[in-house]
Amino acid sequence: MRHTPHYLMTDPDEVKRLIRANAWATFVSPASTGLVASHYPAILDEEADGITIISHFGRPDEVLHELGEHEVLVIIQGPHDYVSPSWYAPGEVVPTWNHVTAHLYGTPEILGDEENYAMLARLTDHFEDHRPEGRHLHEDEAGTRRLAKGTVGLRMRVDRFDARAKLSQNKAPDVAANVIARLDASNPGLAEEMRRVHPPQPPM
Structure with missing residues (x-):
């Protein structure tokens, strides 16, 4: 990304906050056949040190990515939108x-079968726990274990980030x-992010 000092986000806790709020990630690998990109949910491993994400690939994506053999880039995209100059002077x-x-x-790091199933259950719980009629893998463990064989779980400790x-x-x-006022109606998530760096000015 373009290096503009006053846009840099260097606080790991802010990056964690971004990941927590935006779980849909893009994985990019420099495979021997060329660049490969896939899209999967990724959540924080809250029990790990630093920034660590867990996710899964559907087979055979892990082969296409040569997963575990090299560094990958994971892109987390938060709120974004066009800003019209008509909103300026x-x-x-x-x-x-x-x-x-x-x-x-x-x-x-590629997860073994049991770790993969536990990660899939954790991933599902992450999205289902807050729903009034949320469903969980353990409700049909035999069936969901069969389906889990079509996935490959991963854990990735983030060695460095650019945000x-x-x-x-x-x-x-x-x-x-x-x-901010214009975005409140069309993109409240981005408006809220802007409020974090532009707190309301006290009245004169």
């Missing part, structure tokens, strides 16, 4: 795109406030 004509994005780098929160930090407070 009269005469400004250059638009932009605000976003929160993290690039995570590491070499995945950006481009949220109109280069704009005056009143301009940023107007952008």
Whole structure:
């Protein structure tokens, strides 16, 4: 990503927050056949040190990615949207795109069958626990264990990350406030991210 110092997100806790809120990830591998990309859910392993994610690949994606043989790039995309220059002062004509994005780098560890099943159950619980009629793998363990054989689980400790929160930090407070107000109706998630870096100004 473009290196712009005031957009850099260097706090690991902020990267963790981004991952928690945005579980759909893009995995990119420099395989011997060329670049390969796949999309899977990824969640934090909250019990691990540092930033560690867990996920799974559907077979045969793990072969295409040569999973576990090299470093991969995992892209976490948070809220993002087009910002119109019509939201700025009269005469400004250059638009932009605000976003929160993290690039995570590491070499995945392939999970064994039992660890993979436990990870799949954990992944399912992550999304089902808050639902009033959520369902869980243990309700049909025999059937879900058969289906699990079509997946390969992974755990990846993040060795390094490159993250950006481009949220109109280069704009005056009143301009940023107007952008937030415009986004409140169309993209409240991005508006909330902007409020984190543009707290409301106290009344004069």
